[in-house]
Amino acid sequence: MNQGPLIFLGALLALAASWCGMVVVPNVQIGRQQQVAAGPSNSRYPAIPSGEAQRGRDVYRAQGCFYCHTTNVRQSGAKFDVVLASAGTNKAALASGLRAARPGLTPAEVSQIMEQAPKPVLQGLTRAEAETALKHLTVPDAKAEIILVPTGPDIERGWGRRMSVAQDYLFDQPLMLSKQRIGPDLTTIAARQRDPSWHLLHLYNPQSKVNGSTMPPYRFLFEKRKIGRHPSPDALQLTGEDAVEPGYEVVPTERARALVAYLLSMDAQFGLFEAPLPVEPKRPDATTNQPSATAPTNAAPTNR
């Protein structure tokens, strides 16, 4: 008997099935994603990267920074805060509502919360608890709301304010999520470290900025040269053992500057419908035409 064709066809079937399921279907599902309106100015998100940041991204790829750095913030769940946005005029009813929502409150604390609104009343609740508490605070004229707070080690480390979602990577070509965290996640590095000269010095000698760092130095992205008529304004302020002999200076190359421009572009974490940010409660007199993506009360619950 000759089972060759049988095996060939069976294998073809298995392969085609997995190809359809894991390649074609996801493409159909999210292949048509577009920019969305997000953020306070309702701008298009994600923004199309600038030319210099794009060149820096290319340096990041060529140097393989992503073998040590992820750009993928994880979120393990979410907590809910109940916030009194404005106390209004119906003080007596609100005071009893506050005491019902949070039984242990002393009268002094109650009036403090009402005076200082917007002010959190309860923090770190489940959604159901928060909704029960909100019911007590639905007093005519006063305004209270529920705010969603993403949680998880990455977020508590300050690596991001919410989890990363597909929308964030729309223009990432090539995508460099990475599987290794030898170094910290860099999704929002610009929010943590805004100073370009810190980044340049860190790239030149990571150990001089972070004691005990195991990040390799990238000195070949810098140029050591004789000081010309005037010292370059871009020259690194090197001290200690990095200092160069008098008459010389170390300046970043075009590639180092582009790389830092890229790092400084990595901070856009707008609230999205599928991944809302904790928003500051608005004072009632503030503008009310905020995009729905940041409205916390109708946010999709997230518990990846």
Next chain:
Amino acid sequence: MPAETGSSTACSASPPVPVNEIDRSCRTPVVFLLACSQAWLVIGLLFGVISSIKLHGPGFLSGSEWLAYGRIYPAAQNALAYGFAAQALLGVGLWILARLGRVTLQGAGIPIVGGIFWNLSVALGLLGILAGHNTAYDWLEMPRYASGPLFFSYLLIAICAIMTFKLRRECALYVSQWYLLAALLWFPWIYSTAQLLLIIFPVRGVLQAVVNGWFVQNLFDIWLGSLGLAAIFYFLPKTLDRPLHSRYLALFGFWALLFFGSWGGMYAGAPVPKWLGSLSIVFKVMTLIPLLAVGLNLYRTMAGKWSAVKTDAALGFVALGALCYLLVGVVGILSVLRTVSERTLFTLFTPGMTNLYLFGFVALTVAGAMYYIVPRLLEAEWPSGGTQTFHFWTSVAGIALVTLPLLFGGLTQGAKLNDPQAPFISVVRSIIPFLGLSTLGGTLLLIGNAALLGRISKAMLATCCGSCCPGLLSASQKPRALASGGKV
């Protein structure tokens, strides 16, 4: 027992080709592929050791841009996957197809040309990575000017394999042939899909991660997995000199692997639609079924003959390779469960598993196959005693040191990463001892495999010189005709 000893219905009217004629037809192409793959193993290990040192000693060779960690590390990975694992297993596969089909290797010039271009493509690809032309996709880092030629070289080798299969004289199929046939089909499909959707007409955003994940899953679990299992299912019964326990169990395991192992590749918590992560977990867990089928079958085949491992080097290597396959499978399944993956994701655990797969499962299986095949093809003296014992024990110790510290280090690292109170720099410092141990393991593997490469080169030289100018060889170096005297 592989079919070649039983006499059953012949596929063609022609009688089976005698064994030594088959071996002669395989000699140049198979020895070429195996020797080159061993050289890539040594190069990959050398690059791997350099990159491993860089992780705990960041100043090491830091002046050279070409040797930056983010370049030499992917170069090492690609040398090991494409230069070594794929090439070696394809070489072994060709020989198995010829032997089981009881036919000479068809168009033996084709795989030689394919092999030469395969090696040139890998070399070009590695140079590209070192020059900064990394594509940034996992296990596809080689730039497009190398991946294209690589694909066509593969087709040449595959054509020879399919022809040998089609023109076989022994009609009945053995387990190894099923696995080889599936593998031959798998690679061109997954590689061309990945190249088309990632490099040529790139999809947007996270879809790249989905396609890449699917490719890696299929590359390892199905393609390299099937090629390796084909060798294990051939050599284990062969060296034990007894039949495979159950053909039906093997058949079941084969189909279960193809259907369950080909889905997946996304981890829980990836920024992709959630069902992709969940589906990947479900299918990964289901690969327990083929794993149990393979494990049980091999265990029953071995039962009562364990002591043979001590006397037969080929059997020892292959049996240990099979054990590593089962280990990688079981630990891999455990590690996708959410509670575990939360801790192992983004840590050293992942490279630890890759090491167990490449150095444990693939390299040991290939070593076993080489110990069996090469002396028969070269008709030459082959390392016994010294080199062989040295190679075996450096392999065992090396594999233990490149896996266990990374697996445990990954768990430590993951626990600390998930504790926001632990400052990040303490996470960085805590993994250094584990990385140091794995550097040591890599060095042991490097030394052992360099010794083996030396022995292969010597045997090849002896055969070459022996056939061209026999007078040059002194009597003691004369190749002994193993094929006629030894067990074939």
